[in-house]
Amino acid sequence: MKRRNLVKTAAYGTAAAATASLTACAQGSDPAVDGASDSELPRIDWQMATSWPAALDVILGGAQTFADRVSAMSGGRFTISPRSAGEIAPPLEVLNVVSQGAVPCGHTASYYYIGKSPVMGFGASLPFGLTPQQQNAWLYDGGGLAKLQEFYAGQFNVIQFPAGNTGAQMGGWFRREISSISDLAGLKMRIPGLGGQVMSQLGVTVQTLPGGEIFQALQTGAIDAAEWVGPYDDEKLGLNRVAQYYYYPGWWEPGSTLEVQINLDEWNKLPEVYQAIVKTAAFEANLEMLSRYETRNNAALQRLVEGGVELREYSAEILTAAQEVTFDLYDEFAASDADFKAIYDDWRGFRDRIYAWNQLNQSAFERFVYNNPKPSST
Numbered sequence: 001m002k003r004r005n006l007v008k009t010a011a012y013g014t015a016a017a018a019t020a021s022l023t024a025c026a027q028g029s030d031p032a033v034d035g036a037s038d039s040e041l042p043r044i045d046w047q048m049a050t051s052w053p054a055a056l057d058v059i060l061g062g063a064q065t066f067a068d069r070v071s072a073m074s075g076g077r078f079t080i081s082p083r084s085a086g087e088i089a090p091p092l093e094v095l096n097v098v099s100q101g102a103v104p105c106g107h108t109a110s111y112y113y114i115g116k117s118p119v120m121g122f123g124a125s126l127p128f129g130l131t132p133q134q135q136n137a138w139l140y141d142g143g144g145l146a147k148l149q150e151f152y153a154g155q156f157n158v159i160q161f162p163a164g165n166t167g168a169q170m171g172g173w174f175r176r177e178i179s180s181i182s183d184l185a186g187l188k189m190r191i192p193g194l195g196g197q198v199m200s201q202l203g204v205t206v207q208t209l210p211g212g213e214i215f216q217a218l219q220t221g222a223i224d225a226a227e228w229v230g231p232y233d234d235e236k237l238g239l240n241r242v243a244q245y246y247y248y249p250g251w252w253e254p255g256s257t258l259e260v261q262i263n264l265d266e267w268n269k270l271p272e273v274y275q276a277i278v279k280t281a282a283f284e285a286n287l288e289m290l291s292r293y294e295t296r297n298n299a300a301l302q303r304l305v306e307g308g309v310e311l312r313e314y315s316a317e318i319l320t321a322a323q324e325v326t327f328d329l330y331d332e333f334a335a336s337d338a339d340f341k342a343i344y345d346d347w348r349g350f351r352d353r354i355y356a357w358n359q360l361n362q363s364a365f366e367r368f369v370y371n372n373p374k375p376s377s378t
Helices: 003-012 015-027 031-035 057-073 094-100 130-141 143-155 193-199 211-220 231-237 263-268 272-308 317-335 340-361 362-371
Strands: 044-050 078-083 104-109 158-165 172-174 188-190 206-207 245-248 256-264 310-313
Touching: 003 362, 044 057, 044 094, 044 206, 057 078, 057 104, 057 158, 057 256, 057 272, 094 104, 094 158, 094 256, 130 143, 130 158, 130 256, 130 340, 143 158, 143 340, 158 263, 158 272, 172 272, 193 206, 193 317, 231 272, 256 263, 256 272, 317 340, 340 362
Parallel strands: 044 078, 044 104, 188 206, 245 310
Antiparallel strands: 104 256, 158 256, 172 245
């Protein structure tokens, strides 16, 4: 059987198995009992490598939510134990150890691995790309996930599912103000993914560091600036203690998806009811993480500002230059990489269509209510 057919069959399973699992979950019963007899379902215990420091409760919590739901829906017969970064694999090696089969599954961000292929940006977030809502629409209903799963299977022997979203990110911490393109020249900045490649072309010296190393690098002056996630997680890392200026928007990550990656050989060994459980658990983790960030970031931002952090908006000059470089870069990738072009052409068309729809309806509503807040009642 061809790899792509194997993935298609394994990833989506049968409608009956998925329906049985979801119905059981909704009714509060044990889906293992509904999907197959208890004696037929194996006991499985997986370790999960992650890219996340233990202190980041929402991101690492997304991996834990996924694991908890898998256990609950399988009646405790299928358990997964997430480990913080470095416990069983270096934080930027999760895809590698899962691909090799050294660990059956991982939780990470795909753009950490764009050195393998620029396609890896699509699964997380592309500069000037999709918001969280738009990203989910492309992945779940626009064909994006199926295309990425086919690519992952052929390149890495891995299948992946969205399992978290940080929401629109901030634009990073700087030890000095950045007003123009000339201010970026020679700046040492921690920024991964394709956003890092764009910044590099704008004169920045780019470094990719795991989250747990950012604070020290800023504190010692090894780097001049760093982006991480947003106010809630940035505050936890203490970045406000080593950099004064906090920029927005995070144009390189308008809606970053994190994902569960599973070794394809291990995935194909799972009973169909377990595969359905995994997909459902990942879906829940994806929604829950985004909801948590949306509710916690504003309060954290207020604390940071009250503590002396100075908010700055990227200048139109920087944003315009970054956008131009971004799409020139995409055109270069598409011209030289057939895999990138195949997905990019579809993604770009989807982006244009959903931008037009959201601009007509959602954005018009948001502009009105943000500019015309209802007066507080007294």
